[in-house]
Each structure stands twice: as C-alpha cells, then as structure tokens.
Amino acid sequence: MDLTILNNITYGMYVISTKDKNNNVGCIINTVTQITSENPIIAISLNKDNYTHKVLKETKKCCISILSEKANKELIGRFGYFSSKDIDKFKETIYEEINNMPVVKEGSCAYIIGDVIDIINVKTHDIFLIRVKKIEQLTNDIPMTYKYYHEILKGKSPEKAPTYIREEDNTLKQEGNKYKCIICGYIYDDDKEEIKFEDLPDDWKCPLCGVGKDQFIKL
Numbered sequence: 001m002d003l004t005i006l007n008n009i010t011y012g013m014y015v016i017s018t019k020d021k022n023n024n025v026g027c028i029i030n031t032v033t034q035i036t037s038e039n040p041i042i043a044i045s046l047n048k049d050n051y052t053h054k055v056l057k058e059t060k061k062c063c064i065s066i067l068s069e070k071a072n073k074e075l076i077g078r079f080g081y082f083s084s085k086d087i088d089k090f091k092e093t094i095y096e097e098i099n100n101m102p103v104v105k106e107g108s109c110a111y112i113i114g115d116v117i118d119i120i121n122v123k124t125h126d127i128f129l130i131r132v133k134k135i136e137q138l139t140n141d142i143p144m145t146y147k148y149y150h151e152i153l154k155g156k157s158p159e160k161a162p163t164y165i166r167e168e169d170n171t172l173k174q175e176g177n178k179y180k181c182i183i184c185g186y187i188y189d190d191d192k193e194e195i196k197f198e199d200l201p202d203d204w205k206c207p208l209c210g211v212g213k214d215q216f217i218k219l
C-alpha cells in the first residue's frame with residue numbers, strides 16, 4: 001500500500017494548548033476537523049505518548065490556535081519538535097491567558113476554546129471531541145495548510161503526528177557534505193548553501209526546529 005497517497009488529504013496547522021497545575025503545555029497538530037455545525041463540536045487527534053495528550057485528558061479543556069501563513073518556523077519548531085515536559089514552550093511565545101487557557105496568539109489568525117466531551121481510543125492516538133465555548137478571529141491572514149508548511153516552509157511531520165509516514169533516508173546514498181538535524185530531520189547541504197556548515201557561526205540555529213549546530217550529525 002502506498003501510504004504517500006494519503007498526502008492528498010488536506011490538513012491545517014494548529015497549536016493545541018492547555019495547562020496543568022503549574023505549567024502551560026501545548027503542541028502542533030494538523031488533525032482538526034469540525035464535526036457538527038449547530039452547537040459545534042471539533043475533533044482533534046493526539047498521540048498518546050504526547051505530554052499535551054496526558055494533560056488534556058486530565059484538564060478536559062483546551063485552546064486550538066489556527067496558525068496562519070505568517071506563523072514562523074521557530075514557533076512551529078518549538079511546539080512541534082519538543083515536549084512540554086522538557087521545556088516551557090510559552091516562554092518565548094506571544095500568548096494570552098483567556099478563559100484560564102494559554103491562547104497562542106503569535107502567528108495565529110483565530111482561536112477556539114472548548115471542553116472535551118468525549119474521547120475515542122484509536123490505538124496509538126486518542127480522538128478528543130471538543131464542544132466549542134469561545135471563538136475569536138485575530139487577523140485576516142490566510143490559514144496555513146499542511147501542504148504550505150511542507151512545500152513552502154520545507155517542514156516535516158514529527159514521528160508522533162498521525163500523518164507521519166516513514167521515509168527512506170536516501171540522503172545517505174548521496175555524495176557531498178550533508179548534515180542532518182537529529183531533532184527534526186532538516187538537512188543542511190553544503191552544495192546548496194552559500195556558507196559551508198563548518199563555517200556557520202556558533203549561534204546558528206536549525207531553521208526548522210531552532211536547535212544549535214551541536215544537534216547536527218554529518219551524513
């Protein structure tokens with residue numbers, strides 16, 4: 001079965017956020033769907049290994065920020081490739097506490113706050129059904145699709161994403177100097193860049209997930 005055919009299904013880019021006793025938590029998801037129109041219900045899918053999943057199961061309340069095409073890669077990297085268990089993703093993020101939820105406003109064109117009314121177990125993931133309590137438009141920017149993230153921002157699906165498809169790493173078979181980010185898989189190709197990887201300044205960061213040069217391995 002050619003699973004890449006499933007790439008024809010369209011998705012958006014969202015930050016799902018909630019909070020435990022002490023910390024704001026959140027992550028990037030691309031699986032958000034409106035299920036009913038009146039008294040609307042939204043469905044989202046989250047990997048069970050995900051820290052945000054664990055917290056959402058307890059709080060049963062969350063915010064979904066709809067990212068626009070203006071959202072930068074650092075924001076997506078911060079929320080997409082790290083765990084809220086390890087870092088405070090909100091420290092460097094523009095957000096506002098609304099209805100006791102940390103609402104990510106940076107790069108977002110709208111947000112939805114709601115309560116979890118049901119959880120459907122689908123093996124590796126849970127589907128959360130969320131009753132919408134509050135919605136607000138923030139900007140008129142175009143909502144970012146997953147296709148835009150993938151093709152324009154050159155983003156990749158983290159392994160925990162429902163839409164993750166394992167790709168064979170062909171880069172190993174190619175010649176030339178290439179360096180791979182061990183966090184997000186971004187490839188720095190000396191042949192395609194003006195500056196060689198070795199000559200990049202020490203404070204250079206992975207353009208996709210924001211980690212330093214020390215997180216890259218030479219292929």
Ligand code: FE
Nearest residue numbers: 181184206209
């Ligand atoms: Fe990276």
